[in-house]
Amino acid sequence: MSQQQTLSVPPKAIPQGRLGIWILIAGELVIFGGLIAAYLMNRLRYPDQWSEQAAHTSTFFGAFNTVVLLFSSYSIVRAHAAATRAQVNKVLVWMSITIGCGLLFLVNKTIEYSGEISHGFTMTSPRLQEAGNQIGSLFWSFYYTMTGLHGTHVLAGMVAMLIVMAGVRKGKNLHRVELVGMYWHMVDLIWIFLFPLLYIAK
Amino acid sequence: MGQAIHLNGNGHHEQSFWTKYLFSTDHKTIGMQYIITGLFMAAIGGFLAYVFRMNLAFPGEAIPLFGELGPQQYNMLVTNHGMIMVLWVAMPILVSGLGNLLIPTMIGTDDMAFPTVNMLSYWIFLLSSVVLLASFFVPGGGFAGGWTLYPPLSAGAYADTSPDFFTALFSGTSLFILAVALEIVSMLMGGINFLVTTINKRAPGMSAFKMPVMVWFLCIASLDFMFSVAPLVAGAVMLLFDNILGTGFYDPVRGGDPVLFQHLFWFFGHPEVYVILLPALGVIGEIITVFSRKPLFAYRTIVKLSLIAAVLAIVVWAHHQFIAGIDPRMATFFSVGTIIISIPFAGVFLSYMATLWGGSIRFSAAMIWALGFIGLFLIGGLTGLFLGSNTFDIYAHDTYFVVAHFHYTLFPIVFFAFFAAFYYWFPKFVGKQLNEKLGKIHFWLTFVFFNGTFFLLFFNGLMGQHRRVHDYSLFSNVIQEPYITFEKISTVCAILLIVSQFIFLYNLVISLRKKERAPSNPWNAATLEWQTSSPPPHGNFPVPVKVYHGPYEYSNPSFSLDYVPQNYDERIMDTESKQDQYEPTADIISTT
Amino acid sequence: MKPEDDEGVVYPDPQKDYHGHPDYRKTLIYLLVLFGISLLVGYVFSPFIAISIIFATAIWKTSLVVKNFMHLKYEPFLIWLTILVVLFTIFAFFWGVVPDITMVPLEVVPK
Numbered sequence: 035m036s037q038q039q040t041l042s043v044p045p046k047a048i049p050q051g052r053l054g055i056w057i058l059i060a061g062e063l064v065i066f067g068g069l070i071a072a073y074l075m076n077r078l079r080y081p082d083q084w085s086e087q088a089a090h091t092s093t094f095f096g097a098f099n100t101v102v103l104l105f106s107s108y109s110i111v112r113a114h115a116a117a118t119r120a121q122v123n124k125v126l127v128w129m130s131i132t133i134g135c136g137l138l139f140l141v142n143k144t145i146e147y148s149g150e151i152s153h154g155f156t157m158t159s160p161r162l163q164e165a166g167n168q169i170g171s172l173f174w175s176f177y178y179t180m181t182g183l184h185g186t187h188v189l190a191g192m193v194a195m196l197i198v199m200a201g202v203r204k205g206k207n208l209h210r211v212e213l214v215g216m217y218w219h220m221v222d223l224i225w226i227f228l229f230p231l232l233y234i235a236k
Numbered sequence: 237m238g239q240a241i242h243l244n245g246n247g248h249h250e251q252s253f254w255t256k257y258l259f260s261t262d263h264k265t266i267g268m269q270y271i272i273t274g275l276f277m278a279a280i281g282g283f284l285a286y287v288f289r290m291n292l293a294f295p296g297e298a299i300p301l302f303g304e305l306g307p308q309q310y311n312m313l314v315t316n317h318g319m320i321m322v323l324w325v326a327m328p329i330l331v332s333g334l335g336n337l338l339i340p341t342m343i344g345t346d347d348m349a350f351p352t353v354n355m356l357s358y359w360i361f362l363l364s365s366v367v368l369l370a371s372f373f374v375p376g377g378g379f380a381g382g383w384t385l386y387p388p389l390s391a392g393a394y395a396d397t398s399p400d401f402f403t404a405l406f407s408g409t410s411l412f413i414l415a416v417a418l419e420i421v422s423m424l425m426g427g428i429n430f431l432v433t434t435i436n437k438r439a440p441g442m443s444a445f446k447m448p449v450m451v452w453f454l455c456i457a458s459l460d461f462m463f464s465v466a467p468l469v470a471g472a473v474m475l476l477f478d479n480i481l482g483t484g485f486y487d488p489v490r491g492g493d494p495v496l497f498q499h500l501f502w503f504f505g506h507p508e509v510y511v512i513l514l515p516a517l518g519v520i521g522e523i524i525t526v527f528s529r530k531p532l533f534a535y536r537t538i539v540k541l542s543l544i545a546a547v548l549a550i551v552v553w554a555h556h557q558f559i560a561g562i563d564p565r566m567a568t569f570f571s572v573g574t575i576i577i578s579i580p581f582a583g584v585f586l587s588y589m590a591t592l593w594g595g596s597i598r599f600s601a602a603m604i605w606a607l608g609f610i611g612l613f614l615i616g617g618l619t620g621l622f623l624g625s626n627t628f629d630i631y632a633h634d635t636y637f638v639v640a641h642f643h644y645t646l647f648p649i650v651f652f653a654f655f656a657a658f659y660y661w662f663p664k665f666v667g668k669q670l671n672e673k674l675g676k677i678h679f680w681l682t683f684v685f686f687n688g689t690f691f692l693l694f695f696n697g698l699m700g701q702h703r704r705v706h707d708y709s710l711f712s713n714v715i716q717e718p719y720i721t722f723e724k725i726s727t728v729c730a731i732l733l734i735v736s737q738f739i740f741l742y743n744l745v746i747s748l749r750k751k752e753r754a755p756s757n758p759w760n761a762a763t764l765e766w767q768t769s770s771p772p773p774h775g776n777f778p779v780p781v782k783v784y785h786g787p788y789e790y791s792n793p794s795f796s797l798d799y800v801p802q803n804y805d806e807r808i809m810d811t812e813s814k815q816d817q818y819e820p821t822a823d824i825i826s827t828t
Numbered sequence: 829m830k831p832e833d834d835e836g837v838v839y840p841d842p843q844k845d846y847h848g849h850p851d852y853r854k855t856l857i858y859l860l861v862l863f864g865i866s867l868l869v870g871y872v873f874s875p876f877i878a879i880s881i882i883f884a885t886a887i888w889k890t891s892l893v894v895k896n897f898m899h900l901k902y903e904p905f906l907i908w909l910t911i912l913v914v915l916f917t918i919f920a921f922f923w924g925v926v927p928d929i930t931m932v933p934l935e936v937v938p939k
Contacts, residue, residue: 047436048904049846050349054432056907060914061424061462067918068467072474072496074922075929081492090874093867100863111897115849118585158482168484169491175483179474219897223614223890230866230882363879435906493932499925551920563927570924 047064051213059220066224069183073176073231080169087173088232090155095146096233097141099139102227106135107222110195110215117211118216125211129199135193143185148172177232184228187221261351264665264773267336268356273327277365281320282734284313288706293727295707310706311380316372318383319412322508323419324365326650330515331461332361332426334657335454337665341765341772342448344781344803349432357425363401364418365387371411379412384501387486387494391478404480410788417472420465427458439764441783445536446802448763448787452539457514460546464507471500478778495619498557506553507546509645514542516582516653520606523660524588526761527603529798531788534587538703546581552577558626559633567626574624578617585610596791600759601675605656608683609648616644619694634704637697643690648783651682655740662747663754667771674743681736688729692722711766762799763787847902855896862889 048056077084113128154161157178159171192215198214201207260266288310290299298304305313336354340347348354372378381389390409404410434455438447474485484490486497502793504612525532530536552573554562589609597603619641622628632638655678663669696719701708708715757766762785768777781803789800866885869878895901900908 048430048907050436053436053907054350054428056903056910057428057431057462060910061428061466063914064463064917065465065469067914068500068921069470069474069862071467071918071922071925072470072500072929075496075926076491076493078926078930079932083491097863097867101860104856104863107893107897108852111852115852118849120546129922139911157477158484163490168489172484172491175477175485179483179485183470183473216898219893223893226886226889226893230879230886234866235872235879459913463913466917469923493929494923495928499921499928503921503924550917551924554924562929563931566924566927 038233049209051209052216055213055216059216062220063224064235066227069180070227070231073180076172076176077231080172083167083169084173085235087155087170088235090150090153091177091233092146092149095142096229099142100229102135102139102142103222103225106132106139107219110137110211110218114212114215117202117208120208122205122208125202125208126199129202129211133192133195133199134197136188137141140185140187142218143181147178178226180232184224186223191218191221255729259355261347261355263336263340263348263351263354264772266354267333267338268665269358270328270333270336270361273362273365274325274333277320277324277328280369281317281325282737284317284320286731286734288302288313289727289730291706292708293724295709296703305706307660307706308377308380311382311704312372312378314704315380315383316368316378316412319416321646321650322383323366323416326512326646327419327423328361329654330512330650331454331457332357332423334515334519334654335426335430335458337661338765339433339451339454340437341664341768341776342451342763343434343437343442344764344777344783345433345437346775346777348429350429351435353425354429354720357422357429360418360425362617364415364422367411367418368415371408371415374406374408374411376408376668378408381409384505385413385416385497386501387443387475387478387497391475391494391497401480407479410476410479410618413472413476417469417476420469420472424462427462430458431455439781439783442764442802446783446786448518448519449532449535449538450515452764453514453518453521453542455475456542456546457511460507460514460549461511464511464550465504468504471497473732495557495560495562498560499554502553502556503550506556507521510545510549512646513649514546516609516649517542517581519653519657519660520588520609521591522761522763523602523606523656524591525788525790526660526759527598527600527606528592529598529790530591530595531786531790532587533590533593535788537810538584538587541580541583545577548573548577548580555626555629558629571624571626571629575621578621578624581617585614600659601670601672601679602656602660602759604676604679605652607661608679609652609656611650612644612652612686613685615644616641616648619644634702635697635699636693636703639703640690640693640697643693647686647690653678653783655682660759661765664756664765664770664772666748667753668747668750669754669758670751671743671749674739678736678743678828680741681739682733685729685736689726689733692726695719696722760797760799762789762801764802767801767803847899850896852896855892859889859892862892893909 109128109131113125113132116124116128150156155174155177157175159174162168162171162174194214194217198207198210201210243488256262257265260269280480287299287302287305290297290302291305291310336348379385379390390413432449434451474483477483478485478487485492486494488494519537521532552570554566554570555574558567558571595633620636623632623638623641655675659670659672696715697703699715701715701719707709708720754770756768756770759766764781764783765772767781782805783802784805785800785802787802791798862885866882869881872878873881894911900911
């Protein structure tokens with residue numbers, strides 16, 4: 035059996051969960067990459083019409099949400115660091131902070147959306163279309179699709195975190211904190227790109 | 237033996253019928269579920285093909301078993317035939333089905349890395365099949381805009397007639413897009429599982445170049461699928477929004493561009509061909525080495541060539557769009573890339589030929605299916621070379637030449653390679669031997685009628701018959717005599733092709749009713765899956781295996797047997813314990 | 829591999845831990861500083877330079893998150909290769925499609 039041990043575990047095998055999450059992240063990044071590439075092509079095609087529309091997005095909310103997500107990335111990595119030392123209470127505190135950040139992000143997003151919708155910028159923007167600005171309405175379709183898809187990922191990450199927390203409370207499956215954390219970092223870094231693309235570059 | 241029983245029982249409790257056959261997390265059960273579902277969908281796809289082929293040969297007449305067929309219904313049948321055969325037959329059977337059955341057994345482990353994700357993946361796949369079949373029966377009928385889903389036919393084409401959200405959501409088009417998206421999600425989950433399993437769960441001693449070439453090809457295929465399909469996921473979301481919310485991503489009137497969707501689709505659609513080709517080549521590689529009793533020629537080169545092909549596959553997609561108005565400079569680039577990508581596959585084929593050269597070939601049923609694959613796929617691949625050149629493609633695009641080329645590549649990949657795999661691995665995973673003679677009859681009938689169905693269509697295409705016209709009697713000035721007869725011959729052969737599959741079903745039934753069990757290694761193969769009982773127990777290997785040999789060590793003169801099992805350890809085994817190791821069939825199973 | 833994290837707690841057995849823990853607090857401050865730069869450059873430079881700097885900081889931030897928070901720096905070559913394949917795929921798609929979307933002027937006809 036000792037020979038079995040020496041043969042079976044290579045010195046630097048990637049833990050199974052980490053490897054799976056890396057591959058999942060790779061796939062997710064290409065999904066967003068395709069969407070961002072499609073956005074960028076249209077953005078470069080209609081530079082003036084789209085920057086006119088992008089001026090209507092709220093840089094304040096976008097910037098605030100970026101800070102929230104950067105901080106939540108920090109808090110989940112602290113939860114992971116606590117999990118490697120099996121400090122269950124600390125893990126729960128840091129994870130709750132992260133979920134709170136996610137909630138704050140979504141609340142901000144809702145306020146921001148409602149402001150934009152009240153100005154007539156919706157998924158199809160009928161007011162822009164009636165004014166003959168079809169190209170401008172396409173910007174808002176992209177805006178809602180990209181931020182909406184990202185928001186869905188935030189929500190999914192929060193649900194996953196709640197499930198992981200239920201296990202952590204019983205002291206089980208502490209390694210999952212790291213995995214859900216890696217997913218959360220991916221959500222964060224997609225936002226790092228969405229923010230300049232949609233909000234700053236005007 | 238006592239130790240073996242203990243290990244086998246370790247952690248595997250008694251299972252009820254539901255957990256054993258339906259909600260199973262065992263990779264073998266899931267693999268068979270995929271294959272059974274895939275064959276069921278193949279029957280539906282085959283029936284659709286029968287209906288529209290009848291319409292093409294005898295336009296305007298009522299079709300037996302179906303009735304009258306109008307142009308809209310004809311389009312619906314063609315569309316769904318295409319998508320079912322690619323996404324609901326080829327993918328589940330070749331990638332998910334064979335991958336699930338073979339990866340853990342070939343690399344010598346007990347199960348997939350994430351068994352629950354694996355089960356979930358199958359159930360999402362089943363849901364997607366149900367959604368697809370449901371889309372036939374919604375008001376307005378199923379989606380009829382061609383299997384490539386091009387807008388505007390797929391995006392908001394019904395916007396004027398169904399303005400409200402739920403009508404749009406439950407239209408045939410939206411359900412079709414949803415089904416495709418679910419199917420993709422399911423296959424992505426399967427792909428993650430395959431990659432993690434192969435990277436992390438190999439048996440001790442199973443280094444990368446001791447893996448059978450099938451495992452390599454399945455992993456490369458999963459990787460290619462994952463990266464190529466992801467932009468289409470985003471594209472499908474945009475298409476769905478165009479349909480149900482009325483956005484204009486692909487609507488030129490609103491600043492969008494339908495060519496964007498064509499790019500998103502073919503960025504997936506072209507690598508998809510290689511995604512299903514690679515497992516098929518893996519099957520052929522396994523079978524021809526066993527039945528010619530020779531090591532696979534240039535094993536490492538084959539793996540490297542397929543890696544090169546996988547990278548090239550991602551950058552040649554736009555050769556499907558030469559007449560879509562793409563940039564002519566890019567068309568040249570894609571044309572050259574398409575012709576270059578034939579080089580790695582030609583290398584793989586030559587290696588297979590060299591493997592056959594001088595071998596002691598046994599023409600078993602599995603072997604002749606494999607040889608049939610090589611011959612037919614060669615025709616498909618060579619006609620692909622002409623189509624890859626954009627000067628010829630502009631002439632032949634959307635004619636029956638393309639249809640014939642496509643079926644000469646995909647039919648051997650999906651059916652010849654699958655049946656080869658089926659006749660080869662059936663004794664392993666079901667535990668009964670199939671009837672060889674019926675298998676050979678099945679092969680010859682399929683081979684003859686397949687060629688009868690599609691070979692003449694090359695000529696119809698070259699004379700200019702367009703593939704999307706449902707009734708050519710309306711254009712009698714375009715298509716004339718020999719070609720109308722060719723259509724009729726093709727239809728008759730297609731019906732006979734479908735009918736000859738009943739031999740396979742008959743063979744399956746009588747083999748399942750047989751009493752005697754298959755031996756654990758009926759073909760004297762060296763790879764790991766044959767070194768356990770037939771079928772493998774839950775957990776696959778009663779004794780954890782260690783790997784000492786490559787997968788294709790046949791006819792090695794320094795051994796008494798003509799094959800060296802991968803887990804054969806010459807240092808510690810005498811003849812008696814060897815017997816224990818390699819024939820652990822009946823007694824272990826009966827005691828657990 | 830650093831045997832301790834930013835609170836100075838020594839790991840019980842660094843051999844057992846799969847990866848080290850870089851200084852997370854420093855990384856966060858670094859990220860926030862870069863973020864501040866990306867907000868402010870718009871007021872200082874001309875738009876073209878500003879946008880170049882903004883995207884450079886975005887890439888820099890991403891690499892910080894991936895390397896430190898996701899611990900890519902401790903991963904073997906295989907994972908780096910996966911990330912490279914992701915970038916390759918996105919770039920291949922972008923450059924293959926750009927001539928057909930961006931470089932095509934489109935006359936928009938109002939309904």
